[in-house]
Amino acid sequence: MKAIVCTSYGLPDVLQLAEVSKPSPKNNEVLIKIHATTVSAGDIRVRTFNSPLLFWLPMKIVLGFRKPRQPILGVELCGVIEEIGKDVKRFKKGDQVFALTGMKFGGYAEYTCLSENSVLVLKPKNMTYEEAVAIPFGGTSALYFLRKGSIQQGQKVLIYGASGSVGSSAVQLAKHFGAAVTGVCSTQNMELVNSLGADRLIDYTKDDFADGSEQYDIIFDAVGKISKAKCKGALTPNGKFVTVDGQGIAKVRSEDLLFLRELVEMGAIKSVIDRHYPLEQVPEAHRYVEKGRKKGNVVINITN
Template sequence: MKAIVYTNYGPPDVLQQKEVEKPIPKENEILVKVKATTVTVADIRSRSFTVPPAFWLPARITLGFRQPKKEILGMELAGEIESVGKDVTRFKVGDQVFAASLSGFGAYAEYKCLSEDGPVSIKPSNITFGEAAAIPIGARTALYFIRKANIQNEQKVLVYGASGSVGSYAVQIAKYFGANVTGVCSTANLELVKSLGADKVIDYTAEDFSSKGESYDVIFEAVNKSSFSACMKVLKKGGTYINVTEPLPDDQMLWTHLTSSKKLLLSRNAPETSEALDFLKELVENEKLKVVVDRYYEFDEIVEAHRYVEKGHKIGNVVVNVGDNLKS
């Protein structure tokens, strides 16, 4: 089968298309013929090994010290089940599924084996494979942290980076749970964020969100480009600050814990189960959640896709077609 592999860390050009052995599902696994995958910030960091300093050692252990342990990247996918192991009961041949492959990567390939007990679910019936592939990481991350923050009806939530993958989902999921949502983004993306349901939008190129006299119950930092001190200034007493990108310095965390009742929820992976995907599937099918796709690329254009995402200006998600049709 065809796969995109890398044997050294570095720029997008380290990615090469090669023929590799097609996997065979174990007794509890399904074999998925991949129709679409994505290029995420996590893929960029793994390929180039540009990770936050606090993650350096764990990342080296996980990814490999001198060269990648796992040569095929790709952390989310959608496709069709071609075969199943003898102990599989949740799925059958022909099922259309979407899944996160964060634990083992490997979605940059024509086929991928997945445990039936992992983060895999039946694809929403009203969207394409490409759109479904863009849900498992960003939307699952947003849902996990919004649930952890225990957002209540009419609470005020600010999402910084509201036009990105996680941010665009955070706006919609917070609205679903009844929040009053303010989205922060650039001028070009104001209308998009409004269309996702944001009650207010702030153009960060023209306004400072922390000087508008507003305060918030939850601040959701999706891109790590806001000032922590500015966020603390407008976060209500007992409020929750969420940062899904990287941990804060220890001194900031300790000082916040010692001097205030404000809660900090920081970067970590959502649990590797199917429950969140099942929930997100229902939201999509009930038209409560939309997938924002910035660009589509073909499989042999994945280097260009990485170059684009690495610039840091993508809107929503970047999808890579692995099947026969670009937007299948």
């Protein structure tokens, strides 16, 4: 089968198209024919080995010293189950599914095997494979951090980086939870964030959300570019600051993906896709994502 293999840590050119062996499912696994995956922040961090010095050695032990131990990156995927192991009970051949693979990776390939007990559920019925694959990473990350901030109905919530993968999901989820949402983004992304349901918009190129003129119950930095100290004057006395940078990796369960699927099928959230690339252009997709200007998600089409 075809796959994109990360041959070492470094620039996007380390990602190479290769022929690799098609996997076979173990007794508790399903074989998935992948239709679509994405280029996520997690894929970029692994390929570049972007790790703080304090965690350099532990991360090398986990990921691999000279190159990723799991060379086929891609942390989210959507496809159809082609084969099941003899002990599998939750799924059957032909099921259309979407998943988060976590540290197993494997999305940049035509096929992968996942345990039936992994973060794997049936995809939303009202979405294509490409639309559905843009939900898991950003959606579960946003859900985790909003819950970490103890989001409640009626609160004022500010999302910094509201047009990215995590931020665009956070705007929609915060609205679903009944919050008054302020989205912070650049001028060119204000129309998008407004369409996602934000009640108020702040253009960070022109205005400073932390000038003290407004206070929020939750400030969520969805891109990891601001500090708690900067936000101090913009938080209510019991306000909480949460960020994707330095507050741990989102802990994700199948229940979270099921919850997101329900919201999609009831029309409460939608996916945001910036660009599509074919599998062989994954290096180009990485270069684009690294610019830090994408809107929502960059999708990789595996199957035409």
